[in-house]
Amino acid sequence: MKAKQTSETFLLSAIISLSGGFQDAYTYNLRDKVFANAQTGNIVLMSQHLMSGEWGKSLHYFMPILAFAAGIIMAEQLSHKYKNYKKIHWRQMVILIEIILLAVVAFIPESHNMLANSLVSLACAMQVQSFRKVNGYPYASTMCIGNLRSGTESLSIYLRNHEKPILKKALHYYGIIFIFAIGAGVGGILSLLLGARCILIASAILLIAFFTMGKEHI
Numbered sequence: 001m002k003a004k005q006t007s008e009t010f011l012l013s014a015i016i017s018l019s020g021g022f023q024d025a026y027t028y029n030l031r032d033k034v035f036a037n038a039q040t041g042n043i044v045l046m047s048q049h050l051m052s053g054e055w056g057k058s059l060h061y062f063m064p065i066l067a068f069a070a071g072i073i074m075a076e077q078l079s080h081k082y083k084n085y086k087k088i089h090w091r092q093m094v095i096l097i098e099i100i101l102l103a104v105v106a107f108i109p110e111s112h113n114m115l116a117n118s119l120v121s122l123a124c125a126m127q128v129q130s131f132r133k134v135n136g137y138p139y140a141s142t143m144c145i146g147n148l149r150s151g152t153e154s155l156s157i158y159l160r161n162h163e164k165p166i167l168k169k170a171l172h173y174y175g176i177i178f179i180f181a182i183g184a185g186v187g188g189i190l191s192l193l194l195g196a197r198c199i200l201i202a203s204a205i206l207l208i209a210f211f212t213m214g215k216e217h218i
Contacts, residue, residue: 007055007091007215010172013141014179015212016095016127019205020142021183022066022190023102027120032060032119036120037128037142039068042157044133060114067118071125073118079130093208094130098123102203106196120199137172 004014027036030149035041046061082090101123108116128142135139140146151173158166183205188200 007089008133008135009051009133010175012209012212013131013176015205016131017176017180017203018122018183019135019209020127021121021180021185022187022202022205023124023169024106024142025184026191027064027117027212029188030110030196031120034060034064034095034113034117036064036117037124039065039092039121040145060117060181063114064117064121068125069121074122075126075129078126088181089213091130092210092213094098094126095206095213098127099203099206099210102199102206104201106199108196110196116196134172134176136168139173139176141176141180144177147177147180151177 016046023036024038042061042065046058049055049058049061062082078093079137082093098180101119105116105119108119124142128140132138137147137150139150151170154166156175157163159171187202190201207211
């Protein structure tokens with residue numbers, strides 16, 4: 001029987017989702033109201049400013065979108081190149097890169113918010129590309145719409161068939177959403193209280209994830 005990977009456990013998924021919510025609140029509150037994860041929102045705002053002729057403001061939303069796409073490519077390439085690497089799991093590499101990127105963001109002044117947002121979006125994209133299952137269920141660790149859809153679909157099926165595994169599936173999704181929301185709430189409060197350096201808290205949360213994966217399987 002194949003051992004379950006640590007990266008797919010609910011505990012690990014909860015830790016990185018907590019950090020994901022924190023990051024979104026941080027960039028929105030302190031970095032020109034740009035979303036780190038919710039690229040749909042960024043696309044809406046980018047298009048609005050573009051159509052209004054506000055090119056500079058439009059660029060503030062376009063760069064994180066571009067960085068997010070770059071993050072997906074980087075994570076996919078990393079997975080392909082180091083999938084069978086024995087010394088450290090490739091997903092741990094992703095977490096380590098994310099920790100470093102967020103630590104760098106902590107020291108970027110507000111005059112360079114576009115760069116800060118782009119780095120956070122890059123980190124978020126690498127995370128969402130690399131961690132895509134919780135106990136075998138597909139999910140997203142840095143956004144909620146897909147999880148809300150999947151969880152509610154499972155709940156609807158449970159209400160019809162009363163199958164406990166389906167209810168368990170729904171609760172997994174709602175649990176991840178709840179933890180993401182906690183991360184966002186805490187991140188929102190602390191970002192306003194502590195300022196730009198508080199993103200180091202998100203790095204610290206991810207450091208816990210990194211060590212939790214110490215016995216990850218290939």
